[in-house]
Amino acid sequence: xxxxxxxxxxxxxxxxxxxxxxxxxxxxxxxxxxxxxxxxxxxxxxxxxxxxxxxxxxxxxxxxxxxxxxxxxxxxxxxxxxxxxxxxxxxxxxxxxxxxxxxxxxxxxxxxxxxxxxxxxxxxxxxxxxxxxxxxxxxxxxxxxxxxxxxxxxxxxxxxxxxxxxxxxxxxxxxxxxxxxxxxxxxxxxxxxxxxxxxxxxxxxxxxxxxxxxxxxxxxxxxxxxxxxxxxxxxxxxxxxxxxxxxxxxxxxxxxxxxxxxxxxxxxxxxxxxxxxxxxxxxxxxxxx
Numbered sequence: 001x002x003x004x005x006x007x008x009x010x011x012x013x014x015x016x017x018x019x020x021x022x023x024x025x026x027x028x029x030x031x032x033x034x035x036x037x038x039x040x041x042x043x044x045x046x047x048x049x050x051x052x053x054x055x056x057x058x059x060x061x062x063x064x065x066x067x068x069x070x071x072x073x074x075x076x077x078x079x080x081x082x083x084x085x086x087x088x089x090x091x092x093x094x095x096x097x098x099x100x101x102x103x104x105x106x107x108x109x110x111x112x113x114x115x116x117x118x119x120x121x122x123x124x125x126x127x128x129x130x131x132x133x134x135x136x137x138x139x140x141x142x143x144x145x146x147x148x149x150x151x152x153x154x155x156x157x158x159x160x161x162x163x164x165x166x167x168x169x170x171x172x173x174x175x176x177x178x179x180x181x182x183x184x185x186x187x188x189x190x191x192x193x194x195x196x197x198x199x200x201x202x203x204x205x206x207x208x209x210x211x212x213x214x215x216x217x218x219x220x221x222x223x224x225x226x227x228x229x230x231x232x233x234x235x236x237x238x239x240x241x242x243x244x245x246x247x248x249x250x251x252x253x254x255x256x257x258x259x260x261x262x263x264x265x266x267x268x269x270x271x272x273x274x275x276x277x278x279x280x281x282x283x284x285x286x287x288x289x
Contacts, residue, residue, distance in 0.1 A: 029101040031056055039090050049090065050082040053097065062100050063093070069128075070282045095143035098206075099127065099150035108161045113171040118248060119157065121284070123150050125246025128283055129236035132276055137264055139228060141209075148213040148233050154200065155193030155214075156250055163189065180253040182218070193250075194218060221259035231260040239273045245280045 034052050038044045054060050060081055067078040078084045085093050110116045130149030134142035160167045166189045173184040185192045194215050201211035209226035213233045216223040220230035240246045241254050261269050
């Protein structure tokens, strides 16, 4: 390795260590830890899980909103957490709690170059589309696809919240030098938002397939542990731009990884995604976050 490349690696490691040692960088939310412990016990009841979730009223409201959304298409209204657990299942509830809790942990107010609502809508629409793709392709862990979709751009939120100076520099560079966000991230911050997302997933001991999907959501064919999940998230992210539903500024220069279709055995990506357009528009009308 030449000295320049070695210096780059050293600087990136310094950024990573600094990121992990930020004193106010929150640990994985307590509700996620407790819920995971309960779900690992086969004797756990629906009522016990409901009690844990119900302690957080904001989280309860959001879970019921998701459960009653067009995403699930349930024939009747879901009035309570206990009923949501019954109709959706333990694993799906776990994935929803993980995704919503972590998003809330890094919720930022709108500021220069940062539109909180736009970021949330993009993340949520990507999650919904990922779950739809996973269901249609009979991917065995559609709930995991929802979680990965919701968290795929978490690194952007972290940069904005904990490295605001660099966040503004990245946006300034994009607007004045006409470079891509990926280029600007690498030049200004030395870490991409995808790498930051993986670092946090590893810190929280989340599944490797999930952290890989976040790391490789722009280039799924390079994923190491689960190319299928990474490809699903990639196509869901692509859909927000292609269908102009929940699109996000940082994806303006989004490049489709053509191998994603091959990995998922999809003949026509655009035709498949167009089939979600009506459902996603309905979903946009129901989002209250």
